[in-house]
Each structure stands twice: as C-alpha cells, then as structure tokens.
Amino acid sequence: MINFREEIINILQGNIENLDRDDIDKKIEIPPNYDLGDFAFPVFSLAKVYRKSPALIAEELAGKLKSKYFEKIENKNAYLNFFINKNILAEEVLKESVSKKDEFGKVNYGEGKNAIVEYSSTNIAKPFHIGHIRSTVIGDSLKRIYKFLGYNVIAINHLGDYGTQFGMLIYAYKKWGSKEKIENNPIDELLKLYVKVNEEAENSKEVKDECRYWFKELENGNEEAVEIWKWFKDVSLKEFNRVYDMLDIEFDSYNGESFYSDKMPALIENFRAIKVLEESEGAEIINLEDYDLPPAIVVKSDGTTIYLTRDLAAAKYRHETYRPYKNIYVVGSQQSLHFKQLKAALKKAGFDWYDEIVHVAFGMVSLEDGTLSTRRGKVLYLEDVLNKATDKVREILNERENEQGIKIENKDELSQVVGIGAIKFQELFNGRIKDYVFDWDKTLSFEGETGPYVQYVHARISSLLKKGQFDLNNEFDSSLLNSEAEINIIRSLYNFTNVVIDAHEKYEPYFITRYVVELAKNFNKYYNQTTILVDDEILKNSRLVLCYSVKNVIAQALYLLGIKAPEKM
Ligand code: ARG
Secondary structure, rough: OOOEEEEEEEHHHHHHOOOHHHHHHHHHEOOHHHHOOEEEEEEEEHHOOOOOOOHHHHHHHHHHOOOOOOEEEEEOOOOOEEEEEEHHHHHHHHHHHHHHHHHOOOOOOOOOOEEEOOOOOOOOOOOOHHHHHHHHHHHHHHHHHHHOOOOEEEEEEOOEEHHHHHHHHHHHHHHHHOOOHHOOOOOHHHHHHHHHHHHHHOOOOOHHHHHHHHHHHHOOHHHHHHHHHHHHHHHHHHHHHHHHHHOOOOOOOOOOOOHOOOOOOHHHHHHHHHHOEEEEEEEEEOOOHHOOOOOOEEEEOOOEOOHHHHHHHHHHHHHHHHOOOEEEEEHHHHHHHHHHHHHHHHHOOOOOOOHHHEOOOOOOOOEOEOOOOOOOOOOOOOHHHHHHHHHHHHHHHHHHHHHHHOOOHHHHHHHHHEEEEEHHHHOOOOOOOOEEEHHHHHHHHOOOOHHHHHHHHHHHHHHHHOOOOOOOOOOOOOOHOOOOHHHHHHHHHHHHHHHHHHHHHOOOOOOHHHHHHHHHHHHHHHHHHOOOOOOOOHHHHHHOOOOHHHHHHHHHHHOOOOOOOOOOO
16 A cells, blocks of 8 residues: 655655655654644754745745645645545555455564563462453553564463462461362462461461461472462463453463572572672662662572562563563553563663563553452452453343344354453553543443444444445445545545554554544444445445445454454344
8 A cells, every 4th residue: 555654755855855764754743633634744844954934945845846646735834734635545545455355454564573462460369350451451452463563472471370478378278278169269269368378477477487488398399389389370270261261362371470480590690690689688689779769679588589580580581582572561550660670670780682671551440439459358350340241231132132122143142242342442442551440331331432332333334235235346436435424434544554553652552442433433424424325336336345444444453452343233
C-alpha cells in the first residue's frame, strides 16, 4: 500500500535542500481534524535556513509542491497541510484489503527481533484474583500486538513459586494440613494455611525459625521439602490453567522464580569477583546511591536470596537465551522502585544491555464496594468474575429470546465470548497507568463504548455480507465510495497499522480499543444512513467490499485485545 507519509518526505526532500528524512518524518503531524488535511508539516525549523518568516516559507512551498497523491497542499499559518487524494486512497485500501483479506494491516515491522513479554506472573498457592486481571490482559494484548508487527514473541509467566513464604507453607502443611482437603480445594486451603501460619509466626519466634528452617531446606534440596513444594505448584497451576483457558491465554514459558534458584550462586560469585557487592549489616548489597535509589539487597544476612536476586538472575538468563530487543515486564506500578533498582544494579554490574528492560506499569483496579485485599483471605477470584460476566450475558440473551420469540444458537459459547470479551475490553479501554473502578453495568452494556457493542457491529456486518451474497471475486469500483462517511471509514482503515505501531511503541493497547470503538461507531452511522444492498450490482459490491474490510479490521483489532469476534449475536 502506498505510504503517504513517505510521499510527503519525498516531495519535501525534492524541494528543500539538505533535509534529513528521519528528521522530516519526526516532524510530520496528524492534524486534529480533517479540515487541516491528513498530515501537516510545520516549517518553523526552516526559518533559520531560509532567513524568512515561517508563514512566508509555507506560502512559497505550498505554491511549489505538487504530487498526484495529494489533491491539495495548502499553507495555513506556518504549516503545510496535505490532503490525500481520496480516489487513490480508496483504491489503495480496497485493493490491499481484497488481496490481504483478514491479514490486512499486518506488517513485518519487527522482523528478526525477539521481544519478551512477561505478564500475569501469578503466585503459587495464592488466589488468582481480580487484581491479576490487569497484568494478564494487558500483557496478553501486548504479546498479540508484537506478533502482529512481525516480532518473534516469547510470552513468559514468571511464576511466584519461591521465597520464604514457601518455608512457611511447608511448615504449616506439615503441622495442620490435610492432603485430601488441599486436593479438593487447593487454593482456598493453602490460603487458610498461609493466613494461619502468618498469625502464629507473628507471636512466636519458634514458629518463625521453623519457617525459615524449611525454606533453607527447600533451597538446599531437601527431598521432603521439594516434594511438598512441587505438589503445591502442581495443584495451583491446575487451577490457574483453568482460568487461562477461559481467557484464551497461553505462555511459551512458565519459568518462574524457582527456575533461577540454581542460577543465582554463579551470578553472586561474579558480583563478588567484580567487587560490586558491599557488606552491610551482614547482608550483601549493591549500593545504588549514584542512581538516587536505595541499595539492592542481593544476599540477606541469613544467607538466603530475595525476590530481587531472582530477578537479577532472570534478566541475565533471558538476555543470554533470547538476546531480546526488549524484555518487557507487565507489572503493577507498586513495583516501579523494584524495576528501577533491577536496571540500575545491572548497569552498575557492567551489563550494558540493562536498557532492554522495560517496566510496563499500571494502576490499581478496585471494586465499587472498596479496594481488594488479599491478606485477610477476603478475595475476589478472577474465575468467579469471569463466570459472573458469562452468567449475566446469558441472562440478557435469555431475555432477548423470550421477548423476541427467537432461539439463539450456541448460547453458552456466545455468553462466554461476550462476557469475557466485555471484561477484557473494559480493562483495555483506558491508559494503563490510571487506577480504575470495576463497574459491572458499564462493562456488560450492549451500547456505548463497550466490547459487546463492537462485537455486535461485527456480527451485524457478517450477516449483511451473507445477505448480500458477498463474493471477493465480484467486480467493484472504489471510486464509487466517495461519500464523507465512506471516506472517513477508508481513512480509519488506512490508519489501522499506524495505530498498532503506536500502541506497541507506547505499550498502550488502549489505542486499539479506542480506535475500534470509533470505527464501529462510524460504520454503524454509515450503515444506518446508507442502503448497502442496492440494485446496481457494482455499487452494491463496492459497498460490500468496504463492509468486508471493516469487518476484518474489527475482528483483527479485537483479536489484538484478546477478544473473539462472533459471526452471530
Ligand atoms: N509474582 C509477582 C507478584 O504477584 C509479580 C512478578 C513480576 N515479575 C518479575 N519479574 N518480578 O507481585
């Protein structure tokens, strides 16, 4: 497809001496509305070279620049405004859509590059609760976005399967636990044990010591400790995988914290050898004063390691194994300091690749009736939220069946696709850094800016294509698509790839969410004001090709958000 941006760079370069392509590219803007063209170029920077006022330069250039790809190049104040030739645009977009079909918009932007996306990273023996939804859903979307752009993605679930809490749990299990109870209801039972042992340890040095002892044994490979710990892990993962299946989320690796336990000693030795470790109250630390950060504790005074030690080993392992272009961590903003320390410590240790690490932070999610708490055992399981969403959609569909006297096919499957899709959509609707309050009614509404609404528009187009017996081989004429509504839609389609590129650069899936809502709304408006299935065959086919293109882009955009696009609704 023609890259209109490139064309602007070409004609500017052809007319202005000594202009750098990358420099022009960076300066090209997308105006706030189409009255100011599809692209704008500010000429301020040329004033020095020309020794004229920017307004005058813009005027002169506007008179001189010519290209068949732009129907108008105007000067306004100190800007050049470029208006794309709409016939060429329509022809290009539709040609591309017909040849690429449901792969429309895909590019090999990241070819040959590895990108690691680490997300979800749930904690063994703890609930997979609503608070995990953010990392899980944002991370999965980033994975899909990077893949779409041609990167080779490695999706990692950095399981929280190590640390002193496992010493506590082993002790608690041996003292109060029941194998049978845990088999039947793993997470609840393990959580009960965890709460109990925490309470006991608070008042008893003896219990505390026992817990520490069992963690040490685990680190030293004591058979009994390892076996119990492995079993905790197995039963927990079985629970988590049920949720991942519901969410249609997969990982390439479940290498969590424990995976690095045998990789830490060499790293620590190396740190000692290069003298980056300092002694501090019996512990070994990396001093990060130069970076205005608190010290990174690498080895505690009792000889054990901590969360950060494991992350140091993990970062190094990932670097050596994957040579990634980016190693992305989708983790809440409460851990911003941790990731700053991680990067600074790696830098200080002389690992010049430290910059491949990107912390994609996000704010908190809370419920209408208050925040989420994990400590007290009062938790909202993500699985229950997903089931509730599915049930609520089923109720809505039941009502619709009764009211309209119809029978909806695959009602169970559809309820899940719409219910879970709605939750993901809501999750990905705002910039990730903002906190937000989870709202059932807003999430599940079939109107407004919601997942069900977009899915509904998609299904509507599907049935329209069927009704119109759309066939890709039918003759059509893109120049017939020249109404304002049609041109608007075509412009959006043209912009799809750029939106995805922006989303990946800023690690913000919500760019795509907003984009797809806008496209769906524009399409709906068009659909309501235009008869698509007209008698004139060529006009009908041309309009249907447009509908087909919109359907593919909606489906693809939803896919990038991890949401399915039903054919019928
Ligand atoms: N398991 C951790 C938690 O639930 C998140 C892990 C984040 N990833 C990392 N490499 N530190 O808080």
